[in-house]
Amino acid sequence: MQTLLEQLDQGQLWTFPGGIHPPERKTLSNQTPIKRLPLPPSLWIPLRQHAGSEGMLRVKPGQRVLKGDALTWADSPWSVPVHAPTSGTIAAIEPRVTAHPSGLRELGVELIPDGQDHWRPRETRSSVQGLERDELHRVIRDAGIAGLGGATFPAAVKLAPANRVTALLINGAECEPYISADDRLMREHAGEILLGIEVLIHMLNPDRVVIAIEDNKPEALAAISKALEASHLDQEQVKIRSIPTKYPSGSEKQLIQILTGQEVPKGKLPVDLGMLMHNVGTCYAIKKAVFDDEPLIERVVTITGEQAGQAGNYWTLLGSPIRWVLQQSGANPLPAQPLIMGGPMMGFALPDIDAPVVKATNCLLVPSREELPEQPKPRNCIRCGDCAQVCPQLLLPQQLFWHSQAKEYDKADKLNLFDCIECGVCAYVCPSDIPLVEHYRIAKAALRDQSTSAAKAEQAKIRFEARKARLEAEKQAREQRSQRAKATPGAAPSAGVAAAIAKLKAKQAEQSPEANEGKGDEQDMAELRRQRKAQARVAKAQKAQPSPDDAPKAAVAAAIARAKAKQAQAQGSAEPTEPSQDTQPTPKPSTSSSDSAKNPAVAAAIARAKAKQAQKQGEKGDTERTRETSVDQSGSAGPSGASKSPAVAAAIAKAKAKQSAATAEARPAGDTLTQGGTGDAPEKKDAGDAKRKAAVAAAIAKAKAKQAAATAEARPAGDTLTQGSTGDALEKKDAGDAKRKAAVAAAIAKAKAKQAAATAEARPAGDTITQGSTGDAQEKKDDGDARRKAAVAAAIAKAKAKQAAARSQGGDTQKNDENEND
Incomplete structure (x- = not known):
């Protein structure tokens, strides 16, 4: 069995099934040499003139270009650039109708020629020897060469086959009726076509090259044979074959079958069989690109038909308007007759006669009605x-x-x-x-x-x-991360988790410093809390509004104050009371029979009740007020008590609690008073009528003021208790906060001095006041100022609670009596 090369060398030919023999009608155009058309007034160059994607624009409107300048560049293997056919100015870049049967618009560039036809700088070559395959491949791609046989397949893609090429086939059949562009090109430019074939041989290195020409083109066959003899190509390698005229012998698959007897399988390409085919027009364009550095900017177009005027073949710039081309050839297309681009077998009717000439335009057929009936x-x-x-x-x-x-x-x-x-x-x-x-x-x-x-x-x-x-x-x-975190709770958290935890802790520490208790120095934290609470009390006291809870709180405070007043009256008959700055003797005040039997248990009960009340107020978030007002005999505020700070109020309450403790130590052993007898009754009574209890509190306060004045007058000269002794006791108890306590002691002394002086001057010697009369007057006062009295009562309760706790820690004997009474 003969090999492919042996069959090619022997010149054996085959045929393909089917096919027809239509009228050729080539003599209308192949009798005259190729002519060159002048520069058109404008050129419209579509960006896509091949089988593939368009390139990327390199120009913009108003830009001047030279002949051969690239208007686009290939950004993909299937992209083929287009070039300026002449020198001129870019007028517009917009979509227009192109030479396509769909009649759709495609993006293109309008070029206005300047008439000078100036080339860009070019680099010519006389030989391809020494050029690498990649360099030749780049030159062909940048020249924008596509298959000129009608399919417009990118030549650069075709020249990069995956398999080795055994046989390079050159298609010169041109089987379509009427078309004679390749015929005249082979007659007039056979030598240049062979130079293009030489470039392909240098790139592909095939074993055989076969140039196929139909036998109806004897002039072309002779011209190619003569040029081959004059070239330096190996005639053993390059063969010329004349094939029978039969349509469609120029089709790629049919020509392969004619020359080799092989059929290209379904889904395969000729290169899969080791064969590659190019058109003679493509070979000529490759020669111009490699040797002359000229891109594909023009091609031979056959203008034929009985209405073509001067039928023939013309060198036509790509982008030339078809209407203008027909005018140059003297064509006279009939209004109702379609204009065919291509041959009568595979061509199509142009949707717009103003469409431009493109790389696939090999023929413009202008038929008469007899040639192409309706x-x-x-x-x-x-x-x-x-x-x-x-x-x-x-x-x-x-x-x-x-x-x-x-x-x-x-x-x-x-x-x-x-x-x-x-x-x-x-x-x-x-x-x-x-x-x-x-x-x-x-x-x-x-x-x-x-x-x-x-x-x-x-x-x-x-x-x-x-x-x-x-x-x-x-x-x-x-x-998985969650499971690992649960399995290893001691593992260090990630950076994001750690940052979130730190931020949360900082926010909690800012909002509630008590949450950090025990994590640092307890004394520092306690001091910080005291300062913040004091600031909060001041701020809240300024903004607080009277609430419905103030009345019961005032009632409780009034009951406690009344018990204290009675206890103070009982103590005044036996022992000296709290020292004052004037150290005057305090006479024994007169007391009722129901108040004469008070003992230290009363003070403890009162302190404990106040501590519980203060704790409830702290849980509810009640604010402690910052002002304290002393009450005169008629129930009105005295001048010294009009405006007291929270520290002064707390100091006064603490001093009074100490006075109660001192009185309890000096009281005779038999003088006792249980907690239940005195403390329970006022609480039950006050719980039912808050308004009445407020009046009672006012009466008690007024009685206390009277007692203080009587005590100051009756105290013996030698029986003194200086501020210093009191200050020393406070200093021992609150050693951790000496500065604050000193200020409190000073405020207490000053407040008491003012209060005692005001009371002594205003009260008559034998003045007495009943609870009823005082209550009526104080009730009117409390109705107008319940908020102020509630604040005073809360401050006194808190101070006395702290004093009771201090006595309990110091081992005071009074604590034992309180526990027994409990």
Whole structure:
């Protein structure tokens, strides 16, 4: 069995099934040399003129460009740049109708020529020896070369095959009727075509090169043979073959079958068989790019047909308006007659005659009505089978038509719809005048859309699954971290967790310093709390409003004050009372028979009751007031008690508690008074009538003031108790806060002195006051100032509670008596 190379060397040819022999009509245009058209008034260069994606713009409106300047650059392997066909100015960049059967608009560049046709700087070559394959590949790509046989496949992509090329096939068949562009190009530029083939040989290094030319082009065949003999190419390597004229012998798959006898399998490319094919026009463009440094900016266009005027072949700049090109050739297209771009078999009617010439424009057919009669209305298929007999791909055009017409595109795909090369032979022989190729194109487009949608859906599914897997992995990672944290509670937290904990602790410490108790120095923390509480009391006292709870609190305070007053009266008959600054003797006041039997248990009971009341007030968040007012005999505030600070009020209460303790020590042993007899009754009475208890508290305060005056007058000269002794006792108890207690002691002394002086001057010697009369007067006063009295009572209660606790810690004998009475 002969190998492929042996078959090629022997010149053996094969054929392909089907095919037709339509009228060639090439003599209309191939009898005259190629002419060059002048510069058009404007050029419209679409950015995409190939099978692939458009490049990235490199120019902007108003920019001046030179001939050969790149207007775009290739940003992907399937992108082919376009260039300025002449020098001029960029007028606009906008979408316009291009030379495409869809009639859709595509982005392009409008260039206004300046008439000078100045080239950009170029670097020419005389040989490709020494140039690397990658360098040649870059030059061809940057020159914007695409296949000029009609498919416009990017040449750079085709010249980078995955497999080794055994046979390089050059297509010079040009089988389409009417078209003669390649014929005239081979006649006039055979040597340059062979230089382009030399570049391909240098890049691909094939074993054989076969140039195929139809036998209806004897002049072209002779010109190529002569140029090959004059070139330095190896004639053993490069072969010229004349093939029979038959349509569509110029199709890639059919030409491979003619030259090698092999069929390209479904879904495969010729390179998979070790073969690569290029058009003669593409070879010429490669020569111009590599040797002359000229990009693809012009091509040969056949203008033919009975209405073409001066039919022939013309060098036409890409972007030239087709209307202008036809005018230059003297063409006279008929108004109702379509203008065909391409041949009559595979061409299409232009939707707009102002569309530009592009890289795929090889022919402009301007037919007469006799050449191209009006397309008759399609009739029903008669199932003659002529379409199947002429199909070069051995397809079933009749079944493909049925499925395409019924939009059963999946069934058409199963019948190898995409193997159709759209040659048009089936429609040419159809007796029912059915435009079969149009149906196939619509079906192919629909299947491509479905494929694109399915690919996008698959990509979206993959992204969704990937995201779902990522979220699940993150969830599992979080759960694992949580489990590890629970298993190792002593482990150090992460930086973020540690920062959050520190921030929370700082906020808690700022809001409630008591929460940090025990974590630092207890004394420092206690001092900090005292200072903050004092500040809070001052602020809240200024903003506080009277509440319904003030009345019962005032009643409780009044009951406690009344008990204290009675106790003080009883103590005054036996022992001296609290020292004052004037150290005057205090006479024994007169007391009632019910108040004469008081003992130290009363003081303890009162202190304990006040401590409980103060604790309840602290839990409810009640604020302690900061002002204390002394009351005169008529129940009105005296001048010395009009405005007292919280420290002075607390000091007064503490001094009075000490006075009660001193009196209790001096009281005779037999003089006793139980807690229940005195303390329970006032509490039960006060709980029922808050208003009356407030009046009682006022009467008690007034009695205490009277007692203080009598005591000051009756005290013996030698019986003195100085401020210093009291100050020493306070200093021993509160050694941790000497500065504060000194201020408190000073305030106590000053307040008592003022109060005693005011009381002594205002009270008559024999003045007595009953509870009833005083209560009536004080009731009026309390109705107007309940808030002030509640604050005074709360301050006194808190101070005396602290004093009772201090006595309990010091081992005072009074504590034992209090426990017994409890």
